[in-house]
Amino acid sequence: MQFGIFSVGDVTPDPTTGRTPTERERIKAMVAIALKAEEVGLDVFATGEHHNPPFVPSSPTTMLGYIAAQTERLVLSTSTTLITTNDPVKIAEDFAMLQHLADGRVDLMMGRGNTGPVYPWFGQDIRQGINLAIENYALLRRLWREDVVDWEGKFRTPLQGFTSTPRPLDDVPPFVWHGSIRSPEIAEQAAFYGDGFFHNNIFWPADHTKRMIELYRTRYAHYGHGTPEQAIVGLGGQVFMRKNSQDAVREFRPYFDNAPVYGHGPSLEDFTDQTPLTVGSPQEVIEKTLAFRDYAGDYQRQLFLLDHAGLPLKTVLEQLDILGEEVVPVLREEFAKGRPDDVPEAPTHASLLAAAKKETVSS
Amino acid sequence: MKLVVVSAGLSVPSSTRLLADRLAAAVERAAAVDVQVVELRELAVEIAHFFTNGFPGKALAAAQEAVAGADGLIVVTPVFSASYSGLFKSFFDVLDKDALAGKPVLVAATGGSARHSLVLEHAMRPLFAYLRAVVVPTAVYAASEDWGAEGLEGRIERAAGELAGLMTGLSAGNAATASRASTELPGARSEAHSGFAVVPFAEQLAALAPKR
Numbered sequence: 001m002q003f004g005i006f007s008v009g010d011v012t013p014d015p016t017t018g019r020t021p022t023e024r025e026r027i028k029a030m031v032a033i034a035l036k037a038e039e040v041g042l043d044v045f046a047t048g049e050h051h052n053p054p055f056v057p058s059s060p061t062t063m064l065g066y067i068a069a070q071t072e073r074l075v076l077s078t079s080t081t082l083i084t085t086n087d088p089v090k091i092a093e094d095f096a097m098l099q100h101l102a103d104g105r106v107d108l109m110m111g112r113g114n115t116g117p118v119y120p121w122f123g124q125d126i127r128q129g130i131n132l133a134i135e136n137y138a139l140l141r142r143l144w145r146e147d148v149v150d151w152e153g154k155f156r157t158p159l160q161g162f163t164s165t166p167r168p169l170d171d172v173p174p175f176v177w178h179g180s181i182r183s184p185e186i187a188e189q190a191a192f193y194g195d196g197f198f199h200n201n202i203f204w205p206a207d208h209t210k211r212m213i214e215l216y217r218t219r220y221a222h223y224g225h226g227t228p229e230q231a232i233v234g235l236g237g238q239v240f241m242r243k244n245s246q247d248a249v250r251e252f253r254p255y256f257d258n259a260p261v262y263g264h265g266p267s268l269e270d271f272t273d274q275t276p277l278t279v280g281s282p283q284e285v286i287e288k289t290l291a292f293r294d295y296a297g298d299y300q301r302q303l304f305l306l307d308h309a310g311l312p313l314k315t316v317l318e319q320l321d322i323l324g325e326e327v328v329p330v331l332r333e334e335f336a337k338g339r340p341d342d343v344p345e346a347p348t349h350a351s352l353l354a355a356a357k358k359e360t361v362s363s
Numbered sequence: 364m365k366l367v368v369v370s371a372g373l374s375v376p377s378s379t380r381l382l383a384d385r386l387a388a389a390v391e392r393a394a395a396v397d398v399q400v401v402e403l404r405e406l407a408v409e410i411a412h413f414f415t416n417g418f419p420g421k422a423l424a425a426a427q428e429a430v431a432g433a434d435g436l437i438v439v440t441p442v443f444s445a446s447y448s449g450l451f452k453s454f455f456d457v458l459d460k461d462a463l464a465g466k467p468v469l470v471a472a473t474g475g476s477a478r479h480s481l482v483l484e485h486a487m488r489p490l491f492a493y494l495r496a497v498v499v500p501t502a503v504y505a506a507s508e509d510w511g512a513e514g515l516e517g518r519i520e521r522a523a524g525e526l527a528g529l530m531t532g533l534s535a536g537n538a539a540t541a542s543r544a545s546t547e548l549p550g551a552r553s554e555a556h557s558g559f560a561v562v563p564f565a566e567q568l569a570a571l572a573p574k575r
């Protein structure tokens with residue numbers, strides 16, 4: 001099982017000091033957080049993609065390429081890549097380039113985006129969001145799998161005799177996750193292709209997450225990729241930890257109460273009760289995360305959101321130390337217990353390459 | 364048949380709830396219905412949290428489910444500032460956009476004087492028309508003075524009779540609308556999985572192919 005972190009990339013004032021980091025500081029902080037993730041033994045770093053303030057990561061492959069140069073093991077991913085408003089041709093090129101530079105340590109997560117105006121800013125119609133995700137991704141797959149593509153569709157200018165360069169590393173396209181919170185169409189899409197399905201459950205109660213994952217697993221089996229239990233599932237989660245639970249709550253409360261995404265609404269207590277947010281001791285984070293398996297089944301990727309609500313970099317790096325030293329080793333051990341042998345790990349470049357070679361030999 | 368009564372009265376006891384109960388009792392006399400009352404006062408905090416959190420609390424989720432599963436509704440609001448109350452509107456804002464489609468709805472309101480009675484025609488009826496509900500022809504308004512005057516009981520009976528008639532007539536058809544596809548693909552066949560309506564992916568993809 002893979003453990004990692006994902007960052008939204010928001011520039012949020014620290015409510016305890018009133019200070020807002022500069023864009024440069026925030027971008028460098030995201031890089032420092034990614035490097036720290038590798039140092040403490042995590043497997044994955046994923047960045048969001050946004051095209052409006054107060055968010056900085058508009059150019060994920062630039063950032064991930066820079067991180068790739070300074071890491072050795074970390075898998076670099078996105079949370080998410082906007083399949084609706086990016087040109088699928090540019091996604092094909094950017095991520096193939098990143099694959100070569102990062103020696104295959106790359107996958108990506110497709111998403112539709114949750115900021116309405118991004119669609120018109122990039123010349124698209126939000127009412128076509130699902131259809132854009134379907135058509136653009138179908139084209140992206142062909143660009144990675146066919147050397148010369150003739151294509152015509154509804155949303156993009158046609159292609160005649162187009163070759164996307166560079167070709168994917170070892171002719172193995174990056175593994176793709178599809179992220180969706182509410183749309184059964186996207187779970188269906190992921191199942192159809194045998195791709196991964198990531199449910200970003202961080203603001204959602206467990207019963208909703210459970211139903212979406214059930215849908216994906218059922219349809220994954222329906223399309224002949226394996227049993228429902230073998231489908232590739234990822235989940236989110238957001239945490240704040242201190243040795244003592246009370247200290248965690250005391251320190252995080254002003255951040256929670258004032259954060260743009262959490263604040264001025266529910267109480268910290270209600271929110272931690274109803275969503276995956278855990279504010280407490282490492283043991284509490286372990287218990288809550290292990291319980292995800294009760295409704296999601298054995299899954300492949302767990303990403304935590306740590307750099308949220310305007311927390312300073314120093315605090316986030318401390319959180320990574322706790323996560324890497326005290327939480328993830330226990331989670332690895334506990335999640336392995338009772339996990340059936342035929343439940344696969346998340347695909348990596350190495351495993352996809354091995355599978356492709358095997359197919360070539362046997363055919 | 365399931366009849367759900369939505370009451371937005373704020374005081375306990377409230378004349379809004381009183382009118383709601385009278386209407387429900389009249390429908391029960393006219394048709395075989397199971398009545399469930401949704402008191403919005405008890406859901407007020409969860410409704411506000413829905414707007415900030417994006418997901419419903421347990422009690423609100425149960426109320427949403429009850430409304431979505433109803434064969435007919437009675438909805439009653441006090442008149443606030445020349446319209447339905449904000450709480451009343453907020454409840455209908457947090458329902459699924461198709462939750463009331465095709466459902467018979469009896470609209471009713473209470474107020475201090477009869478001067479506000481056209482709220483039913485100028486605010487309530489358009490709201491439920493927008494939500495694609497079938498609003499019964501008679502809407503019932505009760506001013507304070509009506510509780511001591513003749514006429515209210517007759518309007519209650521007439522409106523309740525209309526609702527019962529529509530519920531009996533429409534309940535057979537509602538089963539068909541309940542399993543509608545979540546997408547807008549013409550002719551696409553949807554299947555139910557894990558409580559979602561799913562259009563098989565090949566059909567979704569084929570609908571985007573250029574027409575030759």
